[in-house]
Amino acid sequence: MANKKVLVLNGPNLNMLSIREPGIYGNQTLEEINANIETYAKGFDISCDFYQSNSEGELIDRIHSVRENYDGCILNAGAYTHYSYAIFDAIKAVGKPFIEVHLSNIHAREEFRHTSVIAPACVGSIAGFGKNSYFLAVNAMKDILK
Ligand code: DQA
Numbered sequence: 001m002a003n004k005k006v007l008v009l010n011g012p013n014l015n016m017l018s019i020r021e022p023g024i025y026g027n028q029t030l031e032e033i034n035a036n037i038e039t040y041a042k043g044f045d046i047s048c049d050f051y052q053s054n055s056e057g058e059l060i061d062r063i064h065s066v067r068e069n070y071d072g073c074i075l076n077a078g079a080y081t082h083y084s085y086a087i088f089d090a091i092k093a094v095g096k097p098f099i100e101v102h103l104s105n106i107h108a109r110e111e112f113r114h115t116s117v118i119a120p121a122c123v124g125s126i127a128g129f130g131k132n133s134y135f136l137a138v139n140a141m142k143d144i145l146k
Contacts (some may be wrong), residue, residue: 011078092120102127
């Protein structure tokens with residue numbers, strides 16, 4: 001398998017991991033999780049770039065960048081997941097595989113988290129496994145990109 005490039009994109013408040021509600025989101029920082037993802041993905045000959053933003057427009061610009069620069073994208077859109085039609089449209093515009101990821105089980109939490117407006121634009125969704133959600137997404141991506 002040739003080397004593939006994947007963007008791991010994280011949305012609002014995910015820069016606060018380890019500080020933010022650790023009972024829900026865990027004790028590791030985003031940098032630590034990203035380092036683990038990088039190592040895991042290398043085992044499948046996938047190289048990852050990592051980006052986090054709290055702003056919807058910046059996330060959309062990064063999603064657009066997937067069209068020319070990456071084979072696919074693993075996306076935790078944070079709370080934008082639940083209401084950003086602009087992110088849904090951006091994913092649809094790009095025409096590359098996106099996998100939706102959440103650390104927590106959004107279906108077992110507040111009602112407003114039960115809906116993902118971006119899910120229909122993604123190949124699939126993984127939620128509820130902590131940082132393993134990202135590893136499962138890498139695993140799925142490696143088969144999608146085969
Ligand atoms: C989240 C779940 C979202 O509902 C929440 O707004 C987040 C994180 C998760 O990874 O579990 O910011 O995407």
